[in-house]
Each structure stands twice: as C-alpha cells, then as structure tokens.
Amino acid sequence: MPVLRSMTLRVRDAVRGVWREAAKFGVVGLLAFVVDHGGYNLLVFGLPGGTPGGVMRAAPVQASLVATAAATFAGWVGNRYWTYRHRHREKVGQELALFLCANVVGVVITAGTVFASRHLLGLDSALSDNSARLSGWVLATLFRFFAYRRYVFVAP
Numbered sequence: 001m002p003v004l005r006s007m008t009l010r011v012r013d014a015v016r017g018v019w020r021e022a023a024k025f026g027v028v029g030l031l032a033f034v035v036d037h038g039g040y041n042l043l044v045f046g047l048p049g050g051t052p053g054g055v056m057r058a059a060p061v062q063a064s065l066v067a068t069a070a071a072t073f074a075g076w077v078g079n080r081y082w083t084y085r086h087r088h089r090e091k092v093g094q095e096l097a098l099f100l101c102a103n104v105v106g107v108v109i110t111a112g113t114v115f116a117s118r119h120l121l122g123l124d125s126a127l128s129d130n131s132a133r134l135s136g137w138v139l140a141t142l143f144r145f146f147a148y149r150r151y152v153f154v155a156p
C-alpha cells in the first residue's frame with residue numbers, strides 16, 4: 001500500500017506542476033495575444049474612431065507577421081523570466097534560437113489562417129480577419145506550449 005500511495009502523490013504533484021505552468025503560460029500568452037491582436041488591428045484597421053485604415057491596410061499578411069513578431073518577443077521575456085524561470089538554459093542564445101524556431105512555426109500557422117481567409121476564401125472584413133487570426137492563434141498556442149516544454153525550456 002505505501003507504494004501505491006507514493007505513486008499517487010507523485011502523479012498528483014506532477015499534475016499540479018503542469019497546471020501551474022500552464023496557468024503562467026496562459027497569462028504570458030494572454031499578454032502576447034493583446035500585443036499581437038491589438039497590434040494587427042492597429043496596423044490594418046487603424047485607431048478606433050480615427051480615419052479608416054491603418055498604415056498596413058493593404059498588407060494584412062505582413063501586418064500579421066509584424067504583430068506576431070512583437071508578441072513573440074514579449075512571450076520570450078515572460079516565459080523565460082516567469083513561467084520557466086526554473087527551467088531555462090544557461091546559454092541564452094541557444095534558448096532564444098530554439099524559442100524563435102518554435103515561434104516561426106507559430107507565425108506560419110497564424111499568418112497561414114489569414115492567408116487562407118483572404119486569398120483562398122476571398123474574405124476581407126475585420127470579422128473574417130479576426131476570426132482567421134483567432135483560429136490560427138489557438139492552434140499556434142497549443143503547438144508552442146508543447147514545443148516550449150519539450151525543446152526550449154528544458155530542466156537543467
């Protein structure tokens with residue numbers, strides 16, 4: 001019976017650890033989402049109540065890339081120094097390179113959904129762009145969580 005109890009406690013502690021990590025990852029991700037989503041809307045659609053159209057209104061896919069790049073940097077800082085502060089690598093350059101590789105895949109996923117919406121489905125409204133970006137962002141977030149845990153922020 002002590003073996004079963006010990007195993008149960010270890011599983012419970014592991015699950016709690018992952019949930020704590022996922023919650024921190026979620027907070028950092030939410031902040032990155034605000035930078036990404038807000039930045040995209042400012043670049044493509046401009047300020048609410050201002051003149052219609054942002055500085056990149058004719059280039060929504062590129063605007064998606066710019067906004068996602070800014071969010072990526074915010075995500076790296078938040079994840080490195082808060083979510084995975086106990087797991088980050090001593091070689092910052094190597095960690096950043098792996099982080100950027102994982103995020104390039106995330107950028108492709110997010111921009112790909114905008115590309116599909118605009119160029120394959122022919123949709124070009126704020127609603128369709130934001131729906132496409134939200135779908136891409138969810139898929140990219142799931143990919144990033146698993147990639148960060150497995151490849152980027154590894155236990156020392």
